[in-house]
Amino acid sequence: MEEERSFSDICGGRLSLQCRYYSPSCREFCLSSPRLSFRSLTAVTCTVWLAAYGLFTLCENSMILSAAIFITLLGLLGYLHFVKIDQETLLIIDSLGIQMTSSYASGKESTTFIEMGKVKDVVINEAIYMKVIYYLCILLKDPVEPLGISEVVPVFQSAKPRLDCLIEVYRSCQEILAHQKDTSTSP
Amino acid sequence: MLLKAFFPTCCSSVDSGLLVGRWVPEQSSAVVLAVLHFPFIPAQVKELLVQVQRASRVDVAVLGTWCHSQQEPEEPLGHFLEGLGTIFPHDPWLQLCRERGSNSWSCKVSCQQAPAALGVPCEDQVMLIFYDQRKVLLSRLHPSAVLPDHQAGDAPASTRGLAAVFDTVARSKELFRSNQFNEGPVRLSHWQSEGVEASILVELAKWASGPVCLLLACLLSLVSAASTCRVFKLWPLSFIGSKLSTCEQLRHRLEHLTFVFSTQKAESPAQLMRKANMLVSVLLDVALGLSLLSWLHRKNRIGQLADALVPVADRAPPVSLQHVAEELQHLLQWLMGAPAGLKMNRALDQVLGRFFLYHIHLWISYIHLMSPFIECILWHVGLSACLGLTVALSILSDIIALLTFHIYCFYVYGARLYCLKIYGLSSLWRLFRGKKWNVLRQRVDSCSYDLDQLFIGTLLFTILLFLLPTTALYYLVFTLLRLLVITVQGLIHLLVELINSLPLYSLGLRLCRPYRLAAGVKFCILKHEAGRPLRLLMQINPLPYTRVVHTYRLPSCGCHPKHSWGSLCRKLFFGELIYPWRQRGDKQD
Numbered sequence: 170m171e172e173e174r175s176f177s178d179i180c181g182g183r184l185s186l187q188c189r190y191y192s193p194s195c196r197e198f199c200l201s202s203p204r205l206s207f208r209s210l211t212a213v214t215c216t217v218w219l220a221a222y223g224l225f226t227l228c229e230n231s232m233i234l235s236a237a238i239f240i241t242l243l244g245l246l247g248y249l250h251f252v253k254i255d256q257e258t259l260l261i262i263d264s265l266g267i268q269m270t271s272s273y274a275s276g277k278e279s280t281t282f283i284e285m286g287k288v289k290d291v292v293i294n295e296a297i298y299m300k301v302i303y304y305l306c307i308l309l310k311d312p313v314e315p316l317g318i319s320e321v322v323p324v325f326q327s328a329k330p331r332l333d334c335l336i337e338v339y340r341s342c343q344e345i346l347a348h349q350k351d352t353s354t355s356p
Numbered sequence: 357m358l359l360k361a362f363f364p365t366c367c368s369s370v371d372s373g374l375l376v377g378r379w380v381p382e383q384s385s386a387v388v389l390a391v392l393h394f395p396f397i398p399a400q401v402k403e404l405l406v407q408v409q410r411a412s413r414v415d416v417a418v419l420g421t422w423c424h425s426q427q428e429p430e431e432p433l434g435h436f437l438e439g440l441g442t443i444f445p446h447d448p449w450l451q452l453c454r455e456r457g458s459n460s461w462s463c464k465v466s467c468q469q470a471p472a473a474l475g476v477p478c479e480d481q482v483m484l485i486f487y488d489q490r491k492v493l494l495s496r497l498h499p500s501a502v503l504p505d506h507q508a509g510d511a512p513a514s515t516r517g518l519a520a521v522f523d524t525v526a527r528s529k530e531l532f533r534s535n536q537f538n539e540g541p542v543r544l545s546h547w548q549s550e551g552v553e554a555s556i557l558v559e560l561a562k563w564a565s566g567p568v569c570l571l572l573a574c575l576l577s578l579v580s581a582a583s584t585c586r587v588f589k590l591w592p593l594s595f596i597g598s599k600l601s602t603c604e605q606l607r608h609r610l611e612h613l614t615f616v617f618s619t620q621k622a623e624s625p626a627q628l629m630r631k632a633n634m635l636v637s638v639l640l641d642v643a644l645g646l647s648l649l650s651w652l653h654r655k656n657r658i659g660q661l662a663d664a665l666v667p668v669a670d671r672a673p674p675v676s677l678q679h680v681a682e683e684l685q686h687l688l689q690w691l692m693g694a695p696a697g698l699k700m701n702r703a704l705d706q707v708l709g710r711f712f713l714y715h716i717h718l719w720i721s722y723i724h725l726m727s728p729f730i731e732c733i734l735w736h737v738g739l740s741a742c743l744g745l746t747v748a749l750s751i752l753s754d755i756i757a758l759l760t761f762h763i764y765c766f767y768v769y770g771a772r773l774y775c776l777k778i779y780g781l782s783s784l785w786r787l788f789r790g791k792k793w794n795v796l797r798q799r800v801d802s803c804s805y806d807l808d809q810l811f812i813g814t815l816l817f818t819i820l821l822f823l824l825p826t827t828a829l830y831y832l833v834f835t836l837l838r839l840l841v842i843t844v845q846g847l848i849h850l851l852v853e854l855i856n857s858l859p860l861y862s863l864g865l866r867l868c869r870p871y872r873l874a875a876g877v878k879f880c881i882l883k884h885e886a887g888r889p890l891r892l893l894m895q896i897n898p899l900p901y902t903r904v905v906h907t908y909r910l911p912s913c914g915c916h917p918k919h920s921w922g923s924l925c926r927k928l929f930f931g932e933l934i935y936p937w938r939q940r941g942d943k944q945d
Contacts, residue, residue: 192890194358264358268879280878280897284517
């Protein structure tokens with residue numbers, strides 16, 4: 170079952186959330202950010218090339234122009250491969266674990282999988298970052314202390330959705346976690 | 357809990373049979389290792405399972421049945437398959453089924469125990485997870501805490517999380533020995549059922565490595581015995597040996613080679629990786645050294661280098677030792693005049709300047725003495741590059757240290773003079789204020805001085821104070837020169853450290869066979885139809901490059917600068933001598 174809704178992030182940009190319910194024990198949430206806009210790309214390229222042309226008229230060295238082209242290309246490739254995250258996915262599978270995938274604009278995907286045995290809970294935290302923002306995070310169990318928390322793993326860090334979107338995801342996750350706790354054989 | 361069935365992808369299209377694997381009750385997961393085909397004799401199957409259990413310490417058992425047929429199995433076959441559950445009692449009993457030619461799977465679980473223990477078994481309660489058996493067998497999980505060490509053979513297989521799956525597959529090599537070309541009593545299907553894969557070169561290398569290691573280990577033990585003989589423990593040689601970085605580097609490399617060619621087998625995969633890394637590092641070192649050697653000998657570059665260092669005829673090349681010495685002389689003449697407009701104390705200035713100029717004069721005569729031999733020395737030193745680029749770089753660093761020995765001497769003289777002056781000044785300043793340093797109590801106490809003590813003390817204080825700018829300037833100039841030399845040497849050492857400690861084999865493995873070094877797993881959901889069990893594909897998430905370098909770094913020489921910037925500045929201000937790196941075994945300051 171698939172559902173697509175549209176939300177906004179903390180800066181006001183548009184986000185689109187796709188929820189897929191594969192089975193009562195497996196759900197996937199896919200948050201897509203808007204792609205790289207043509208306008209910003211042309212603006213940056215024009216500024217860099219104008220600056221390079223200005224330097225060229227001062228120095229009369231054509232190496233500056235080729236260097237500017239080179240830098241623009243490398244910068245764009247680096248930005249697409251290492252910085253621009255197009256889609257963030259959260260896959261939660263009952264009794265297996267939680268998987269977070271970030272897909273970059275160049276197609277690179279970076280995945281982290283947390284086993285269900287390590288997950289203590291999924292919560293929405295408040296943070297103060299020039300204003301109050303909310304973020305969803307996964308709390309991991311501490312192997313030494315049974316009631317303690319060893320790590321807090323934030324989810325959807327680059328998309329930064331608002332509270333309404335987070336509540337949707339939170340509710341679904343809590344359903345699965347509750348189901349998992351009910352049927353879990355270990356205490 | 358949801359029941360997870362881990363199924364190898366290589367068995368998706370084999371004929372019907374029994375599922376053989378391990379059941380992990382803590383995770384409620386069944387790890388299928390192989391499929392046993394009909395016809396079989398139950399007694400022989402049980403015998404094989406007992407044999408495998410004993411050899412690998414993994415509880416291998418028959419987990420259920422696998423059916424790969426044209427359509428849904430008819431009733432008689434269905435009953436037959438269920439009946440097998442009585443011959444091989446296992447709880448829960450899995451029944452996997454796949455339609456030939458399509459991708460529709462079905463899975464049924466039945467258990468004799470009370471249903472409450474596992475929840476009501478129905479379609480939604482089983483998950484099929486496919487895994488690539490060969491990749492899971494060869495990979496090693498790297499948990500974030502500690503470098504994994506293969507568990508000792510006596511310990512039972514782990515049951516924690518996904519490490520259980522990796523462990524089970526890795527330990528079941530015994531089960532994968534028999535393939536369909538063997539004339540055994542049972543026919544198994546697994547990743548090696550098409551025949552055991554091996555490379556002739558690898559097998560030959562394994563056969564040859566035994567005697568080669570023995571021979572090299574003997575040679576290396578001879579070399580290390582020679583190097584620890586009594587002659588080298590006598591005072592001049594041991595002192596020189598501890599100061600030269602070349603000896604340290606050679607010792608380091610000798611240790612590496614002894615470890616690599618030792619006749620003991622590697623105890624753990626971590627040790628094997630370390631051996632491989634060391635071997636590749638040594639080979640790369642030697643290769644780079646040989647290429648440097650060939651470059652030097654082409655076009656008589658050594659001759660050109662020798663000419664550049666020492667002028668033979670009346671030419672004046674841009675860089676030469678004599679030129680450097682002459683520049684130093686000019687610098688001292690400048691200091692003896694009015695450097696940067698500061699007014700120096702003439703008498704002290706002249707004394708210090710003449711003292712240092714005499715040293716430079718000695719140095720220039722020394723260079724003239726050495727000039728006929730430079731080319732020969734350089735050629736022999738160049739030969740040492742075949743031991744490795746690191747050795748050549750260490751020799752370069754030592755040569756720089758030797759050639760700038762006069763700068764080092766000047767720095768020591770200047771620093772000692774300045775240090776004495778500062779201590780004298782601070783002590784007399786205390787006297788000026790009527791205080792004294794109490795050595796017993798390690799603090800400053802007030803003290804009543806006699807008049808003549810005060811008079812002499814104040815006089816000396818004034819003299820020292822007015823002579824301070826001159827000494828300070830000489831100290832500053834020579835310290836800067838010394839720091840420049842230290843920076844150059846430090847850069848060379850950094851390069852040597854890089855070559856020594858970079859784990860090239862691990863990086864190469866991460867590049868070419870990323871599944872061998874696993875940081876974790878990732879799941880991908882396959883096409884899902886309603887009413888069918890959920891199917892996932894488990895893939896290996898490789899370790900990022902930075903973690904590979906961090907985990908498999910080779911231990912370095914240990915010659916690191918031990919000062920922080922703060923203590924360095926403090927030492928410079930008070931004129932204490934700085935030793936930028938301590939060799940291993942030296943006591944701390």
